[in-house]
Amino acid sequence: MAELSKLYDAVLNGDAKTAAAVTKEALEGGVNPIDLVNQYMVPAMDEVGRRYECEEYFVPELLLAARAMKASMDLIRPLLASSGAQPAGRVVIGTVKGDLHDIGKNLVAALLEGGGFEVIDLGTDVPPEKFVRAVQEKQANIVALSALLTVTMPAMRTTIETLKEAGVRDRVKVLVGGAPVTQKYAEEIGADGYGENASEAVTLARRLVAQ
Amino acid sequence: MNPVFERLLANGPVVTDGAWGTMFLAMGLRAGEIGDAWNLTHPERVEAVPRAYVEAGSQVILTNTFLSNRITLAAHGLEDRLEELNRIGVEISRRAAGGRAAVFGSIGPTGKLLVTGEVTEAELEEVYREQTRILAEAGADAIILETMGDLGEAVCAVRASRETGLPVVACMAYSSGKNKDRTMMGVTPEQAAEALSEAGADVIGANCGQGIDGYIGICRRLRAATDRPLWIKPNAGLPELVEGRPVYRTAPEEFAAKTVDLLEAGAHFVGGCCGTTPEFIREVAAKVRQWKARGNAG
Numbered sequence: 001m002a003e004l005s006k007l008y009d010a011v012l013n014g015d016a017k018t019a020a021a022v023t024k025e026a027l028e029g030g031v032n033p034i035d036l037v038n039q040y041m042v043p044a045m046d047e048v049g050r051r052y053e054c055e056e057y058f059v060p061e062l063l064l065a066a067r068a069m070k071a072s073m074d075l076i077r078p079l080l081a082s083s084g085a086q087p088a089g090r091v092v093i094g095t096v097k098g099d100l101h102d103i104g105k106n107l108v109a110a111l112l113e114g115g116g117f118e119v120i121d122l123g124t125d126v127p128p129e130k131f132v133r134a135v136q137e138k139q140a141n142i143v144a145l146s147a148l149l150t151v152t153m154p155a156m157r158t159t160i161e162t163l164k165e166a167g168v169r170d171r172v173k174v175l176v177g178g179a180p181v182t183q184k185y186a187e188e189i190g191a192d193g194y195g196e197n198a199s200e201a202v203t204l205a206r207r208l209v210a211q
Numbered sequence: 212m213n214p215v216f217e218r219l220l221a222n223g224p225v226v227t228d229g230a231w232g233t234m235f236l237a238m239g240l241r242a243g244e245i246g247d248a249w250n251l252t253h254p255e256r257v258e259a260v261p262r263a264y265v266e267a268g269s270q271v272i273l274t275n276t277f278l279s280n281r282i283t284l285a286a287h288g289l290e291d292r293l294e295e296l297n298r299i300g301v302e303i304s305r306r307a308a309g310g311r312a313a314v315f316g317s318i319g320p321t322g323k324l325l326v327t328g329e330v331t332e333a334e335l336e337e338v339y340r341e342q343t344r345i346l347a348e349a350g351a352d353a354i355i356l357e358t359m360g361d362l363g364e365a366v367c368a369v370r371a372s373r374e375t376g377l378p379v380v381a382c383m384a385y386s387s388g389k390n391k392d393r394t395m396m397g398v399t400p401e402q403a404a405e406a407l408s409e410a411g412a413d414v415i416g417a418n419c420g421q422g423i424d425g426y427i428g429i430c431r432r433l434r435a436a437t438d439r440p441l442w443i444k445p446n447a448g449l450p451e452l453v454e455g456r457p458v459y460r461t462a463p464e465e466f467a468a469k470t471v472d473l474l475e476a477g478a479h480f481v482g483g484c485c486g487t488t489p490e491f492i493r494e495v496a497a498k499v500r501q502w503k504a505r506g507n508a509g
Contacts, residue, residue, distance in 0.1 A: 055388055058397020060326045060361075067327065098243030100286050101322060103395075125243065150450045150457035151242040179386075185452055 004031070004040055007072065011044035011114075014064025016071040023072040033079040037116060041069055045114045049199035059107065062198060066110030073113060087118035089209040092134040092172075093144040094122035096155035101148035104178055107198040108144060115202040117142075128155070128162035135168045142205055145191075147178040156181070157189040173208040177201055215313045215352045216378040216413075219271065220440060224474050224503070226496045227271040227444060227482030228264040229489065233457070235260070245287050247278045250299040257300075261307035267489040268496025271480065272308055273317040273355060276300035280342045282321040282330070294345055301349035315355040315380065316346030318368060325363045326396075332367050339371035347375035355380040355442075358419045358484075360395035362406050369410040380442050380480075381412035384419040385429050386449075391421040392429060400429050404436035416442030419484040422449055422461060427472045434477035443478040447486030459486025467494035474502055 004026060010019035026036060048065040051057040057065075080087075091112050095105045102124045113119045120138050122130055131143055143163065145156045156176050163169040173192040176185075186194035193208055195201035219225050235246045238256050249257050261272040278284070279296040289296065297316075304314045321338060323330035343354050354372040356379070359365040365381055372379040383403050387393045392400065400417070407415050415437050417429050423445040430443050447459035447466055470481050481499065483491045 055397075058387070058393065060396055063324065063326050098241075100243075103322065103324060149242065150452060151236060153452055154455045155242065180450060180452070180457070182451075 004036070007036065007040040008044045011041055011065055011068045011072070012047055014061060014068050016064075016068040019068040020071040020075060023075045027075060027079065033076045033083070034085055036072070036076060037080075041072060041114065042116060045069055045111065045202075049111075049202065052197070052199045059103075062107060062111070066107065066114050069114035070110060088116040089142050089205060090118045090120070090138060090140045091142040091144055091205065092120045092122060092131060092138060092140040093146070094126035094131065095124040095146045095148075096152055096159055097125055097127045098155055099147050099149055099152035100124045101146075101178075104148065104198065105146035108146065108177065108195075108201045111198050111202050112144070112205060115206065117205060128159040131159055132162055132166040132168060135163065135172055136166075141172055141209060142175060143172045144175045144177070144201065144205075147176075147181060150180045153178075153180055153185065156191070160190055173205075173211075175201060175204060175208070213352060213378065219313060220479070223440070223479045224499055225270050225480045226268050226492065226499050227442070227480050228261060228269040228273055229483040229487035229492045230447075230485050231260050231273070231275060231277075233459070233485050234488065236457070245278050245283075245289075247275055247284075247296055247300070248287070248289060250275055250296050250303060251292060254299065254303055258303045258307050261304050261312075263489040264492055265308055265312045267492040269312050269482065269492055271313045271315055271482075272304050273315050273357075274300040274304045274346065274351065275317075276342070276346065277317045277319040277357060280318065280321055281338050282323055283319075286322075293341070297342055297345040298349040301346055301351050305350060313352040314350070315353045316343065316349075316351030316377075318342055318346070318354060318356050318372070319358055320360060320364055325361060332363065335364055335367040336371045339368045340374060343372045343375050343377075347377050351377060353378040353380060353413075355382065357382045357384075357444075359383045360398070362394075362396070362398045362403060365403070366406055366410045369407060369412050373411050378413040379411065380414040380416060381407040381410075382416035382418040382442060382444070385417055385425070386420040391425050392432075400432040401436045404433050404439075408437045408439055413439065414442050414480065415439045416444070416480070418442075418444040419446055422446050423466055423469045423473070427469065427476055430473050430476040430478050440479035441477055442480040443473050444480075444482045444484045446484045447491065450486060457486075461486070463488070463491040463494045466491050467498045470495045471498050471502055474499070474507070
């Protein structure tokens with residue numbers, strides 16, 4: 001029987017290999033996959049987020065922890081699906097039209113997944129219509145928009161307007177983020193939330209789906 | 212080391228150029244379009260920018276090649292034009308300089324991360340080797356890496372740039388953390404100064420980032436951490452979006468007044484990044500002249 005605290009440590013230290021090995025052993029030993037997620041991985045990612053907030057961790061540590069989490073989740077996800085367990089929420093994420101930057105978007109996607117959300121990643125330079133289609137087809141309840149450039153920020157507004165025109169705006173909460181984005185801008189364009197960094201995005205997503 | 216660079220080092224402080232990208236936006240560059248592509252489609256517009264900087268007093272201008280590495284160009288479907296984009300970039304700046312300013316070949320981050328394994332050090336070095344070789348062959352006086360966030364990538368870029376035999380300026384962008392004194396990847400000025408000096412950069416610097424106020428402190432910290440000359444090009448503040456267009460709040464006179472603080476803090480090369488214009492450089496050049504006239508030297 002694996003020592004499960006090792007899973008917590010592996011995620012916290014960004015050790016994907018150990019995270020996967022401990023997960024595999026635990027699942028073979030009959031541990032409930034939901035317990036693995038709730039008792040070890042989510043607390044580990046919360047600690048990662050806390051360390052990031054107080055600047056013990058930076059982007060590289062976040063990325064590595066998210067990768068370790070993902071290595072474990074890849075083994076757990078099929079079991080969760082067959083057990084009928086529901087994800088915390090379903091997120092459609094992408095970098096808005098005209099913008100090819102993906103580091104921030106990938107980080108938020110990884111942390112959301114680590115936080116128990118199902119994430120549909122549309123990639124970069126995503127036209128508004130594609131967000132609409134994904135919301136309709138995947139029954140998403142969160143849309144997360146990323147932009148790095150000041151010149152592509154207006155595409156966030158366009159995307160929100162297109163969601164409205166398509167009649168799906170009320171079905172979803174819209175989160176926005178990226179280096180030039182501010183709380184004020186988020187309010188101006190009618191987004192539901194703004195996260196200053198990737199770990200804030202997860203907290204925000206949890207709060208919004210709980211509303 | 213080449214005589215152009217030696218002269219710049221011997222006779223400081225040196226006024227560099229201001230922003231290019233935000234100038235292009237004012238000239239009609241659209242979202243999603245990359246400024247480097249204008250080397251092929253609108254060379255006359257590109258040339259107008261460094262020309263205005265030289266007229267304003269820039270002694271060093273860069274090249275419109277910040278994004279012209281194989282990885283970034285491939286994302287825009289322009290990898291087949293890599294050689295032309297870089298060669299023409301140097302030629303445009305050389306024409307604009309008209310013998311009155313040195314031309315430093317600009318390279319920037321690829322947007323791929325070493326830490327996640329999506330790219331390896333060997334791949335990054337090859338990407339930068341390819342680009343800097345063209346810049347050098349086209350006649351750049353030095354290579355400058357700008358707006359770096361990851362120290363591993365910056366070190367790869369310095370190593371590859373050094374193979375050209377040209378002097379290398381290595382700059383990172385500081386805008387993260389509570390005090391906005393780390394790069395996106397959490398690198399401190401001290402860590403950068405040590406690793407970049409160790410990798411063989413001739414000049415260490417900071418560009419873009421949080422604005423000129425915070426860059427005075429960053430300049431002091433770099434000064435304490437390395438004996439190499441320093442290059443500082445801050446933004447005109449962080450942009451705000453007003454009616455869909457980015458607006459930078461720092462005024463040229465205010466920016467230039469604070470440039471004196473950068474000189475006092477040990478900067479050898481000074482200029483501006485995003486949001487700065489030839490007007491800023493004119494004011495900066497005037498302040499630098501006054502500072503030198505008071506008996507200071509770089």
